[in-house]
Structures are given as C-alpha cells and as structure tokens.
Amino acid sequence: MIQLTATPASTSTLTDEPVHIRATGLRPSQIVIFQATLEDEKGNLFHSQAYYKASEVGEVDLDHAPSLGGDYIGVHPMGLFWSLKPENFLTKLMKRDVMTSPFLVQIKLYDSNLPLAQIAATDPKVSVTLERWYRAPGVTRIQVQEGHLRGALFLPPGEGRFPGVIDLFADIGGLIEYRASLLASHGFAALALAYCDYEDLPLHPEKIELEYFEEAVNFLLRHPKVLGPGVGIVSISKGAEIGLSMAIHLKQVIATVLINGPNFVFSTPQVYRGQISQPLSFSPQLVSINALGLAQFQYCFEEARSKASETFFLPIEKAQGHFLFIVGEDDKSINSKAYAEQATEQLRRNGKDNWTLLSYPGAGHMLEPPYSPLCCASKLSKLHLFMQWGGEVTLHAAAQEHSWKEIQKFLRKRLIPVVTSQL
Amino acid sequence: MFQLTATPASALADEPVHIRVTGLSPLQIVTLTASLKDEKGYVYQSKAFYKANEVGELDLMEASSIGGDYVGVHPMGLFWSLKPEKVFRRLIKQDVMNSPFYVTLNLYDSVYLQVSTTDQPRASQMVQRWFSGPGMQRVQIREGRVRGALFLPPGEGPFPGIVDLFGGRGGLVEFRASLLATHGFAVLALAYFLYEDLPKTLEEIDLEYFEEAANWLLVHPKIQKPGIGVISVSKGVEIALAMACFMKQVVATICINGPNAIYEFPLRYKDLVITPIPSFMERVQMDVLGAMRLRHYKGDARDELNRKSVLPIEKAQGAILFIVGDGDECLNSREYAEQALDQLRSHGRNNGRMLVYPGAGHLIEPPYTPLCYASPYRFNSGILLWGGDPVAHAAAQEHSWGEIQKFFREHLTQTRSKL
Numbered sequence: 097m098i099q100l101t102a103t104p105a106s107t108s109t110l111t112d113e114p115v116h117i118r119a120t121g122l123r124p125s126q127i128v129i130f131q132a133t134l135e136d137e138k139g140n141l142f143h144s145q146a147y148y149k150a151s152e153v154g155e156v157d158l159d160h161a162p163s164l165g166g167d168y169i170g171v172h173p174m175g176l177f178w179s180l181k182p183e184n185f186l187t188k189l190m191k192r193d194v195m196t197s198p199f200l201v202q203i204k205l206y207d208s209n210l211p212l213a214q215i216a217a218t219d220p221k222v223s224v225t226l227e228r229w230y231r232a233p234g235v236t237r238i239q240v241q242e243g244h245l246r247g248a249l250f251l252p253p254g255e256g257r258f259p260g261v262i263d264l265f266a267d268i269g270g271l272i273e274y275r276a277s278l279l280a281s282h283g284f285a286a287l288a289l290a291y292c293d294y295e296d297l298p299l300h301p302e303k304i305e306l307e308y309f310e311e312a313v314n315f316l317l318r319h320p321k322v323l324g325p326g327v328g329i330v331s332i333s334k335g336a337e338i339g340l341s342m343a344i345h346l347k348q349v350i351a352t353v354l355i356n357g358p359n360f361v362f363s364t365p366q367v368y369r370g371q372i373s374q375p376l377s378f379s380p381q382l383v384s385i386n387a388l389g390l391a392q393f394q395y396c397f398e399e400a401r402s403k404a405s406e407t408f409f410l411p412i413e414k415a416q417g418h419f420l421f422i423v424g425e426d427d428k429s430i431n432s433k434a435y436a437e438q439a440t441e442q443l444r445r446n447g448k449d450n451w452t453l454l455s456y457p458g459a460g461h462m463l464e465p466p467y468s469p470l471c472c473a474s475k476l477s478k479l480h481l482f483m484q485w486g487g488e489v490t491l492h493a494a495a496q497e498h499s500w501k502e503i504q505k506f507l508r509k510r511l512i513p514v515v516t517s518q519l
Numbered sequence: 520m521f522q523l524t525a526t527p528a529s530a531l532a533d534e535p536v537h538i539r540v541t542g543l544s545p546l547q548i549v550t551l552t553a554s555l556k557d558e559k560g561y562v563y564q565s566k567a568f569y570k571a572n573e574v575g576e577l578d579l580m581e582a583s584s585i586g587g588d589y590v591g592v593h594p595m596g597l598f599w600s601l602k603p604e605k606v607f608r609r610l611i612k613q614d615v616m617n618s619p620f621y622v623t624l625n626l627y628d629s630v631y632l633q634v635s636t637t638d639q640p641r642a643s644q645m646v647q648r649w650f651s652g653p654g655m656q657r658v659q660i661r662e663g664r665v666r667g668a669l670f671l672p673p674g675e676g677p678f679p680g681i682v683d684l685f686g687g688r689g690g691l692v693e694f695r696a697s698l699l700a701t702h703g704f705a706v707l708a709l710a711y712f713l714y715e716d717l718p719k720t721l722e723e724i725d726l727e728y729f730e731e732a733a734n735w736l737l738v739h740p741k742i743q744k745p746g747i748g749v750i751s752v753s754k755g756v757e758i759a760l761a762m763a764c765f766m767k768q769v770v771a772t773i774c775i776n777g778p779n780a781i782y783e784f785p786l787r788y789k790d791l792v793i794t795p796i797p798s799f800m801e802r803v804q805m806d807v808l809g810a811m812r813l814r815h816y817k818g819d820a821r822d823e824l825n826r827k828s829v830l831p832i833e834k835a836q837g838a839i840l841f842i843v844g845d846g847d848e849c850l851n852s853r854e855y856a857e858q859a860l861d862q863l864r865s866h867g868r869n870n871g872r873m874l875v876y877p878g879a880g881h882l883i884e885p886p887y888t889p890l891c892y893a894s895p896y897r898f899n900s901g902i903l904l905w906g907g908d909p910v911a912h913a914a915a916q917e918h919s920w921g922e923i924q925k926f927f928r929e930h931l932t933q934t935r936s937k938l
Contacts, residue, residue, distance in 0.1 A: 127801050147801030164801040165816070167809075181809040185606060208801050212901060381548055381568035381630045382586045387892035387909050388808070389602040391632075472807045480633050489807050 097121045100205055100222045111191075111199065111228035112278055112465045112500060114174050117158040119205055119222075122150040127164070127208035130156075131215060132176035134201050140187045142180040142469065145215070147208055168490055176203065177228075178493040180469040186482060188471040194230035194277040195237050201226045228467075230274045232281035237273075240287065245312055246297050247289040248273055249319070250280030257323035258285040259511035260316040262309070262342075264335030267364065269293025275330065278465050282504055284511075285322045286330075287312060291338070306368035309342050317348060326350030326417065328507045333357060333430070333461070334364075340439075341366055341373070343415040350417035351510035353503050356424055356432040356461050359439035360409050362397065376400045376408055390473045390484040392428040412439050413446035420452050420506045422499050424459035428486030432461070454502060459495035460487020466497040523626050523642035532612075532620065532648040533698050533885045533920060535595050538579040540626060540642070543571040548585075549641075550627040552634060553597035555620050558613050563601040563889065568630055589910060597624065598648075599913040601889040607810075607902055609882075609891040615650035615697040616657045622646050648887075650694045652701040657693075660707065665732045666717055667709040668693055669739075670700035676741035678705035679748065679931035682732060682762075686753025686777075687896075689713030689721070695750070698885050702924050704748075704931075707736050711758070721754075724781070726761055726788035733768055746770030746837065748927050753777050753850070753881065760859070761786055761793075763835040770837035771930035773923055776844055776852040776881050779859035780820040780829040796825040810893040810902040812848045820858055832859050833866035838930045840872050842919050844879030848906030852881070874922060876915035880907020886917040 098121040109115065122128060131145045146166035148156045159173045167179035180189065191199060204220035231237075234253025240246065248271060252258050261284045263276040269292050276288035289312050293299050317324050328351035331339030336357020343352040345368055358376075366373040377400045384392045400408075412419075421436040433455060440453050456463075462471050462485045470492045473484045521542030530536065543549060552566040567587035571577050579594045588600035601610065612620060625640035634640075651657070654673025660666065668691065672678055681704050683696040689712045696708035709732050712721045733749075736742055748771035751759035756777020763772040765788055786793040796818040804812040820829055832839070841856035856873045863871040876883070882891050882905050890912045896903040 129801075145805075147803075149801075165799075165803045166801075167805045169804065179805075181805070185808075211800075212803075379630075380586075380632045381550075383568075383632065384586060384590060385566075385588045385600075385602075387890055387907065388606060470807060487807075 098205065098222045100203065100224045102203060102224050102226055105224075105226070109227060109229060110232055110278065110281055111230055111467060114467075115177075115226060116173065117176070117203060119150070119156040120154065122154040122156065124150060124152045124154050126150045126154065128156065129166070129206040129208050129210065129215070130158070130176055131204045131206065131220070132180060132201055133204065134180055134189070134199055136189055136199070137192050141183045142189060143183065144176050144179040144181060145212065146175055146179075170490070172490065172493070174467050174493070177201065177467040178469055178496070179489055186471070186473050186475065188474060189469050190272070191230050191274045194273045198227040198229040201228055231277040235277060235280045237277070240315070241295070242315055243311055244308055245289070245315055246295045247271060247287055247312075248276065250277045250286045250288065251321055252280050252283050252285070257321055258283055259507060260285045260319070260322040260327040261287070261507060261511075262312055262316065262327060262329050263288045264291075264329065264331035264339055266333035266335055267292055269299070275465060279330065284328075284507060285316070285319065287316055301364060303372070304338060304364050304366045306338075306341055306345060306366060309338060310346055313342070313346055313348050323511070326511065328511050329353060330503060330507075331355065331357065332463070334362070337361060338366070340410050340412065341368070343417055343419065344411060347416050349415075351420075351507055352415070352417060353420045353422065353506065354436070355422040355463050356427050356430065357435070358397075358430060359412065359435045359442070360397075360401070360404070373410070374408070376404055386484065390482045392484050392486075394428050394431045397431065409438065409442065412442055413448055415450070418450045418506075418510050420503065421454065422463060422503070423453065423455040424461055424463055424487060424492070424495065425455055425457045426459055426486040426488060426491075427461040428484040429461045452506070454499060456491070456495035456499065458488040458491025460492055461485040462487070463492075463496055463499060466500050467493070468496060521642070523624070523644055525624055525644045525646050527646075528644070529619070529647040530649065531652065531698065531701055532650050532694070532887060535887075536598070536646055537594065538597070538624065540571070540577040541575065543575040543577065545571065545573045545575050547571045547575065547628070548630055549577070550629070550631045550634070551597060552625045552627070553601060553622055554625075555601065555622045557610055557620070561608050562604045563610060564604065565597050565600040565602060566631075566634075567596060567600075591910070593910065593913070595887050595913070598622065598887040599889055599916070600909055607894050609894045610889050611692060612650050612694045615693045616655070619647040619649040622648055651697045655697070655700055657697070661715070662735050663731055664728055665709070665735055666715050667691060667707055667732070668696070670697045670706045670708070671741055672700055672703050672705065676705065677743040678703060678741060679927060680704070680736045680739070680742035681706045681748040681750055681927060681931075682729070682736065683708045684711070684749065684751040684755030684758055686755045687721070695885055699750070699924075704927060705736075705739070705742050707732060721784060723784045724758055724761070724786040726758070726765065726786060729758055729762055730766055733762065733766060737768055743931065746931065748772065748931050750923065751775065751777060752883070757781055757786070757830070760830045760832060760835070760839075761788065763837055763839060764831050765834065767836050771927055772835070772837060772839045773842065773926060774839065774856070775842040775883050776847050776850055777855065778817070778820065778850060779832060779855045779862075780825065782817055782828075793828055793830070796820060796828045806904055808893070808902070810904040812904045814848050814851055817850070820855060829858075829862070832862050832871070833868055835870065838870050838872075838926070840874070840922070840926050842883060842922070843873060843875045844881060844883050844907060844912070844915060845875055845877045846879055846906045846908055846911065847881040848904040849881040874919060876911065876919065878908040878911025879915035880912050881905035882907070883912070883916055883919055886920050887913070888916060
C-alpha cells in the first residue's frame with residue numbers, strides 16, 4: 097500500500113522549518129511525480145512538481161533521493177515548497193493574515209506516465225496536507241497606533257524581555273508582516289513598521305523623515321517586553337536604505353541587517369533634523385529588457401554613481417553598531433553587490449571592522465525567509481512594465497535558507513548581552 | 520530641420536529598413552518605439568533609447584542604443600525585439616498574399632519607460648512589411664492526399680522547387696515559403712496534420728505522403744527537374760532527413776534545429792518501419808517561470824540501444840545543410856547535427872555541412888522575425904521553452920537566411936546545367 101508521510105505533521109509547523117517527506121509502498125524503481133499545490137488568500141493557485149525514482153525497496157525519501165526532473169533537479173528536501181509557481185503569470189506568494197491561518201500545502205503523488213497537463217483532473221495515488229504557519233503558538237500581535245507610528249508589534253510567548261527588532265520592507269506600501277511574525281516566533285520582539293500607503297500614512301511621501309523611525313526605535317525600547325539597551329533592524333531594498341540611515345544617526349540601533357540595499361538615497365529624499373539627503377538620479381534609458389519583456393534596472397544608477405561626489409553616499413563609517421550585509425549577486429533590480437562592496441570599502445577605509453558581508457551567487461533581489469518561492473519579476477503598478485528581481489531558483493532557495501539562520505545568529509549575538517560568569 | 524525617415528516604407532519582411540532622425544538637439548536622448556498589431560489583434564511592441572550626435576542626428580545604421588529592448592548598434596533591432604503585450608504569444612503572419620504587417624515607428628522627445636495612450640510622439644512613420652512580392656502566385660493545393668499551398672514566383676519558370684516543412688505545431692505555416700518564393704524559388708508549404716482533412720493528431724509519419732508531395736511538385740510544369748529541395752525545422756527535420764535518405768529526387772535538404780533520428784512516433788515508408796527513440800518525461804525541467812525545457816528529455820540517439828531509430832543519412836544522395844541554434848532549449852540540436860555529420864564521414868561521404876549559431880534558439884526564422892523565447896504547445900497546456908539570446912538570435916536569422924538561399928541556388932539550379 098502506498099503511503100506518503102510528512103514530518104513534522106503537527107499543526108503548528110512554522111513555514112521556515114523543513115519538512116521530511118517520504119513515500120513508501122511503491123514498486124522498486126518506480127518513477128513517480130510529487131506535486132505540491134497551494135492556494136493563497138486571494139484564490140491564486142501555485143504548483144510545483146518533481147520526478148523521483150523509488151529505491152529497490154519501493155521508497156522515496158526526499159531527504160536523500162535526487163529529483164530527476166521537474167521544477168528542480170537533485171537532492172532538495174524542500175524543493176517542492178520553494179519551487180512553487182503561480183498559475184497566473186508572475187503572481188507573488190505573500191501571506192497577509194499571519195496570525196489566524198496557515199498556508200495549506202497539499203503534497204500529492206502520481207504515476208510518472210501521467211502527462212503533466214492531466215494532473216489537475218486526476219486523483220492522486222495518495223496525498224497529505226500540511227499547514228505552514230507564519231507564527232509560533234503563543235506569539236501575540238499588537239496593532240501599533242502610537243503617535244505617528246503605524247505598524248504591528250509581534251511578541252514571543254512567555255514572560256520576560258525580548259531583543260527588539262524593527263522590520264522594514266521596500267516602499268511598495270502597506271504593511272508586510274510575515275517576516276516580523278517569524279522573527280517573533282524565534283524569540284525577537286519584532287515591529288513590522290509601515291511608512292507609506294498604510295492607514296493614515298501618505299500614499300507617496302515626498303520625503304522620508306528619519307524622525308518617524310527614531311520614534312519607532314524609542315517606542316520599542318520603552319516597551320516593557322523589549323530588552324534594551326539597543327535595537328536591531330532587518331531591512332530590504334528601500335527599507336535597507338532607511339535602515340542604513342537609522343544605524344548612522346541613531347546610536348540605539350546596534351545591529352542592522354541590510355538585504356540588497358543601496359548605500360545612497362534613491363527616489364524619495366531623506367530628511368533628518370533639517371538635513372536633506374538627496375537621491376542619486378536614475379537613468380531609465382539604461383534599462384535592459386530581456387527576451388520575455390522583463391526589465392532589468394540594476395544599472396540605472398551607474399551613470400549618476402560614477403559621477404557622484406562622496407556626499408551622495410551615506411556616511412556608514414559614522415554608525416556605531418554592527419552591520420550584516422546580505423547580497424543576492426543575481427539582483428537584477430539594483431546593483432546590490434556593487435553597493436555593498438562600496439559601503440564595506442568605505443568602512444575599511446575608515447578603519448572599521450563592524451560588518452559582515454554575505455554574498456550569494458545566483459540569488460536575486462527578493463531574499464525572503466526560507467522555502468518562499470522565488471518571485472523573479474513583478475508588474476510595476478506605476479508603469480506597465482515587469483520589473484525583474486533576478487535569482488536562479490535553486491541557488492536563491494539555498495541563499496534564503498542560509499541567510500535566515502545567519503540573520504538570527506547575528507541579531508542574537510548583538511542584541512542579547514553575553515552573561516559571563518565570574519568565578 | 521526635424522525629420523524621422525524609415526526607408527523603404529514598403530518592403531519585403533526580410534529586407535532591412537534604414538531609420539534616420541534629423542533636427543534633434545545635440546546629444547538629446549530620445550525614445551524610439553515600434554508597434555504592430557497581428558491579424559488576431561494582439562499588440563507587439565519594442566523600444567530603444569538613443570542619444571543624438573553633436574549635430575542632432577540619429578542614424579540607426581551607426582548609432583548605438585543605450586538601453587531598452589536591445590543595446591548596441593542594431594539597425595533592425597526595433598523589429599526583431601518586438602514583444603507581445605500578452606506574454607508567450609508567437610508572431611506568425613497568416614495571410615501572406617493580401618496584406619502586410621503594418622509597423623508603426625514612433626519617436627519621443629525624452630525617455631519614456633512606458634508610453635501611455637496620452638503621450639504624443641514627436642514623429643511617427645508607418646512601414647509595411649510584406650511576405651510576398653508583385654506577380655507572385657499562391658495556389659491552394661488539394662491534389663490526391665497532398666494539402667498545402669504552392670508559392671510561384673512571377674514569370675514562366677521553370678523554378679527550382681522546394682518543399683517547406685514546419686514542426687509539431689501542425690497546421691500550415693506559410694510565411695517562410697512565401698518569402699523564399701520572392702527569391703525565385705517555387706515553394707510548396709506542406710501541411711501534414713491538423714489542417715483541412717488531414718489527421719488531427721500526428722501518430723505516425725507516413726513518408727509516402729511526403730513522396731507524393733515531392734513527386735507532384737516535380738511534375739508541375741513550372742518546377743525544374745529532376746530534383747527538388749526541402750527546408751525543415753524541428754519535427755519537420757525528421758521528415759526531411761528521411762526524404763533525403765529514401766528519395767533520390769530530393770537533392771538539397773536544409774535541417775534547422777531538428778533530430779537525426781525518429782522520436783515520439785514511428786516513421787513508415789513502404790515496408791520499412793522505424794520505431795521511435797523513447798523520451799523520458801521525468802527529465803523535463805521547468806525554468807523559473809514554469810516554462811518547460813525539453814532539451815534533456817529525449818533519449819540519446821548515440822545510445823547503442825537506439826541505433827535502429829537513427830536515420831540512415833549515408834543513403835542520402837543530395838546535399839544536406841544543418842542549421843543549429845546553440846542556445847536551443849527544446850532540442851539538443853547541435854548533438855544531432857554532429858552525429859549526422861559523423862555518420863556521413865564514417866561512410867566516406869562529404870555531402871553534409873553544418874552552421875552553428877551560438878546564442879540562437881530553437882525557432883530560427885527569416886530575418887527580423889521577433890524572437891519567440893517560449894510559447895504554449897498544443898499537446899499539453901504548458902509553455903515550452905525555445906531559448907535564444909535576442910541579439911545572437913537575430914544575427915543568426917539574418918546570416919542563415921542568406922546561407923539558405925545560397926545553398927538552394929547552388930544545389931538546385933545546378934541540375935539544370937546537367938541537361
């Protein structure tokens with residue numbers, strides 16, 4: 097009898113935890129198709145499939161068996177998750193409600209002689225449904241509307257104080273909560289902070305006021321469940337530009353994770369205490385459009401960057417805390433690798449060694465928590481163009497897995513004081 | 520004085536257009552776009568950003584695009600980088616005789632990443648791209664079992680005859696045949712399934728059908744004797760090579776990105792049945808967008824076990840030219856061509872040759888045809904990856920088209936001098 101197991105099968109599996117999938121009771125050397133299906137909160141369907149050959153005893157263990165073909169090849173225990181692809185061209189998988197519902201992933205097994213096009217209409221030989229949660233049991237969510245601040249604070253369960261982290265996404269607007277809720281599931285008090293197009297925040301701010309983010313730092317440090325005396329930041333893209341400025345100007349920011357961010361201001365200028373940091377000018381004519389019409393923008397700042405005086409680049413040497421740079425070398429939206437290298441070079445020149453740079457070949461712009469499917473391009477709402485984010489599926493998945501662990505290690509190291517025992 | 524010119528304004532689709540702009544400000548950056556609507560109403564667009572020279576002129580024969588759908592000096596770049604608004608559509612002209620493609624060229628005074636309907640171009644030119652020439656004839660063919668369309672150049676003839684075979688999409692694709700006919704060849708675009716009363720699906724290749732077509736062509740009063748040529752792509756290559764092997768009236772065969780062995784279904788010719796090499800469904804690979812790369816999924820034609828499925832190319836008496844896109848994601852085209860040439864060499868034959876184009880994909884078509892990188896495939900509802908780097912693919916199309924005509928002229932018109 098064919099059996100399909102997935103462990104852990106408990107109902108509270110975090111989406112960033114691996115699952116061990118096994119099939120038994122197959123014919124020796126039988127070739128089968130594993131398919132994963134997920135429906136997001138808007139009803140969009142995502143699928144992935146991989147072909148495996150059963151062992152001489154009729155088993156397939158995804159921890160050890162190589163996929164022969166499909167959405168990935170080789171030994172990838174979580175391949176079915178991170179290679180999920182949308183039925184609707186370029187739809188991104190994004191969990192909105194992180195507290196009350198998981199994503200349901202159905203893993204199904206089919207005979208390999210079934211043409212892929214017929215899978216949807218055919219019953220699988222066997223299937224199992226897994227829950228993938230974006231928060232651990234006991235994590236609480238508090239809507240934040242203090243002063244100017246708008247966002248959501250996620251607290252780990254239990255008594256005591258937790259290291260505080262501010263989570264910043266790019267300036268696409270709204271509030272993206274899933275990374276903060278996952279960080280809270282790993283013991284951090286994480287504030288998902290919105291800064292545009294959310295509640296009463298402006299739709300398209302004319303400038304980014306750093307005082308708003310300073311308010312957020314102070315709010316976090318005032319909170320009875322937050323461990324001081326400093327806070328951390330996890331930030332990506334435009335959020336990383338802001339995170340970098342926060343680290344420079346606010347000495348309570350002691351650990352800053354910068355994922356695929358610039359070392360200069362772009363699009364919207366920044367202001368802090370009357371000082372304006374002007375953006376570097378963007379040369380749209382340097383865009384490169386690929387065979388499918390996906391646009392790469394990563395060289396559009398090069399013209400300005402090569403001519404810019406030093407004042408355009410954020411004075412990272414003034415920051416007192418530590419930095420973790422996470423770079424996807426295949427980032428096609430901004431030249432992440434070059435910007436991180438320039439920033440770390442600036443630190444080196446100033447005699448600083450308060451940074452670590454993790455550079456991932458084949459990883460793109462959208463580095464997310466592990467097992468998130470790669471979104472390689474998105475429609476830009478302001479233009480009718482598809483912006484390519486970059487990334488090769490397998491390498492991007494490996495980078496997400498590795499960097500997520502490194503991010504947590506870095507935050508713990510810098511935010512939790514080491515208790516030294518004195519004999 | 521400000522002017523946007525595109526000459527010739529009306530031309531064959533395989534002829535280049537010279538685009539020039541004068542009267543701009545010195546070193547001004549402009550946006551040039553091209554757009555066309557196909558016969559089904561789907562819109563295709565391209566754009567490139569150029570910098571005028573010190574005297575405010577722009578000549579696409581010399582100027583380098585700084586960004587957009589292509590970069591560098593590519594006088595016809597706006598044409599071959601046209602992209603469908605609805606992704607994965609393939610541009611194919613249906614009516615090749617009575618209407619051209621109308622391509623609108625627009626010039627905008629500054630950088631427009633995206634042009635909206637309210638943006639007014641500074642200048643606009645429309646060019647016509649025709650797939651047939653004056654005096655050409657299209658004859659619908661329903662002779663015996665043969666189904667297709669014969670394209671005849673103007674005049675009495677006789678003309679060198681060619682059979683044009685497309686691949687697994689079925690139906691009748693006419694534009695390559697009609698364009699070849701504008702260069703003095705009589706070309707029979709031959710359908711073999713999913714057309715008129717032909718079978719709806721391909722379940723075997725009945726080579727006698729193709730022999731009937733070849734023989735019918737040869738007795739036509741406007742066709743030169745005693746030999747004809749065949750041009751083929753993809754699945755069509757299996758058929759063309761089989762024709763070359765078994766029919767001595769086929770004296771010149773062009774094989775574009777196709778196998779030298781029988782795959783998927785058997786080939787029958789009189790008493791002979793060649794069984795196909797199996798494919799391995801489990802070796803299909805999906806690219807990042809979910810399009811299927813079939814390149815690795817066909818069985819190995821060099822495998823001893825598959826020997827009987829390899830076409831006996833040493834029996835072919837005519838000349839054979841393999842045209843290979845090295846960036847083909849659908850088939851291991853280069854491998855097949857190399858094996859075929861090895862086979863010829865090992866039998867002491869030297870009537871085969873190959874042209875390999877690095878970066879070119881599966882669908883090598885006449886010049887300036889936009890690269891179709893991936894498109895839906897009939898048999899399943901998935902998207903198949905064809906591959907190709909746009910610039911390299913465009914160059915391959917331009918070069919190979921000239922080679923195709925040279926090859927047919929060399930091997931078909933010689934037969935006349937033997938009289």
